[in-house]
Amino acid sequence: MKRLVSTRIRDLRRPKSYSLQTDGITQGLIMCYLKCRVEFILRLNNWGPLEEKKVFANGSITHDTLDKVYTFFNWYKRLPSILKIRQWIQEFDKDKPDWLPKANREDIPRIKAVCFVVVTEYIRFYKKDFEQLDIIGAEDIFDLIWNGYRLRGKKDLRYRINGEKWIMETKTMARIDEAELVDRISFDFQSHFYTFAEEEDDPNHEEVHGVVYNVVRNPGHKVGKNETLYTYCNRLRREIRKDPNHFFMRWSIPFTRLDKLEFRKELLYILKEIDSWLKGDLSTYRNYKNCVTRFMCTFLRACASGKLVGFARKYPLFRELGEEEIND
Numbered sequence: 001m002k003r004l005v006s007t008r009i010r011d012l013r014r015p016k017s018y019s020l021q022t023d024g025i026t027q028g029l030i031m032c033y034l035k036c037r038v039e040f041i042l043r044l045n046n047w048g049p050l051e052e053k054k055v056f057a058n059g060s061i062t063h064d065t066l067d068k069v070y071t072f073f074n075w076y077k078r079l080p081s082i083l084k085i086r087q088w089i090q091e092f093d094k095d096k097p098d099w100l101p102k103a104n105r106e107d108i109p110r111i112k113a114v115c116f117v118v119v120t121e122y123i124r125f126y127k128k129d130f131e132q133l134d135i136i137g138a139e140d141i142f143d144l145i146w147n148g149y150r151l152r153g154k155k156d157l158r159y160r161i162n163g164e165k166w167i168m169e170t171k172t173m174a175r176i177d178e179a180e181l182v183d184r185i186s187f188d189f190q191s192h193f194y195t196f197a198e199e200e201d202d203p204n205h206e207e208v209h210g211v212v213y214n215v216v217r218n219p220g221h222k223v224g225k226n227e228t229l230y231t232y233c234n235r236l237r238r239e240i241r242k243d244p245n246h247f248f249m250r251w252s253i254p255f256t257r258l259d260k261l262e263f264r265k266e267l268l269y270i271l272k273e274i275d276s277w278l279k280g281d282l283s284t285y286r287n288y289k290n291c292v293t294r295f296m297c298t299f300l301r302a303c304a305s306g307k308l309v310g311f312a313r314k315y316p317l318f319r320e321l322g323e324e325e326i327n328d
Contacts, residue, residue, distance in 0.1 A: 144201050
């Protein structure tokens with residue numbers, strides 16, 4: 001058996017070859033820096049867990065499949081067939097082989113079956129999306145220079161309705177606190193970042209009126225003791241149809257010009273701070289407040305031991321852009 005190389009966290013350094021001006025940064029990396037500078041330096045050095053956490057598996061496959069549905073509709077002006085959706089779900093492992101820990105691989109058939117039920121019921125519930133929305137694009141790469149900094153990302157669903165341009169941001173969640181969510185998304189960084197990027201990247205700088213926060217609940221239903229996967233899926237489908245508003249929720253958040261101006265100002269502050277940190281003008285320290293929040297930090301075990309045992313340098317810097325963009 002190949003012995004894992006143990007690397008001490010304190011030995012890691014800022015990559016000298018990386019810069020905001022030439023390599024650029026995504027909203028995910030910006031949020032990583034704001035969360036914790038130690039996690040940021042680990043990400044810049046391509047470190048990540050050997051296996052993804054099980055808790056993210058349902059959301060990952062569901063979000064990916066919904067992205068494919070909207071992209072397919074945008075390209076072909078029709079919905080994909082049930083067989084095509086099933087094929088995407090079954091082949092999900094090919095693109096993301098580490099999406100589920102090896103210890104939980106027996107859960108794959110159930111997770112994929114739940115995804116199929118949720119996605120097909122989502123399409124049924126939001127049928128008007130594919131009748132009324134003038135979809136402009138979905139999951140398109142952007143790469144722009146702003147104030148000397150290279151900003152990169154993948155645009156979410158963009159569409160016009162009643163002549164107004166909107167962005168839809170889809171999230172999958174197991175636990176939903178509506179009051180907390182509504183307060184938070186009014187200044188959600190990712191929503192503002194994609195709104196800003198869409199206006200900057202558009203040759204006509206067409207105004208984006210705001211973001212539709214599209215939340216899909218991950219079902220927490222367990223398979224019964226004497227229940228087959230088929231009967232379980234039928235029960236889940238009945239539960240969704242009985243109360244679809246429990247599983248599918250949306251909030252429309254308009255952004256004023258003052259909101260956008262304030263975000264641009266704060267974004268520039270953040271980029272300048274990250275640039276200063278990269279140049280060594282600011283120190284690296286752990287943000288103790290974010291070690292355990294709603295979710296445990298991915299690198300908590302590494303920080304606790306000081307060693308990266310159970311982690312590997314296999315994570316592309318810009319994971320959200322997709323492998324084809326990274327390897328250009």
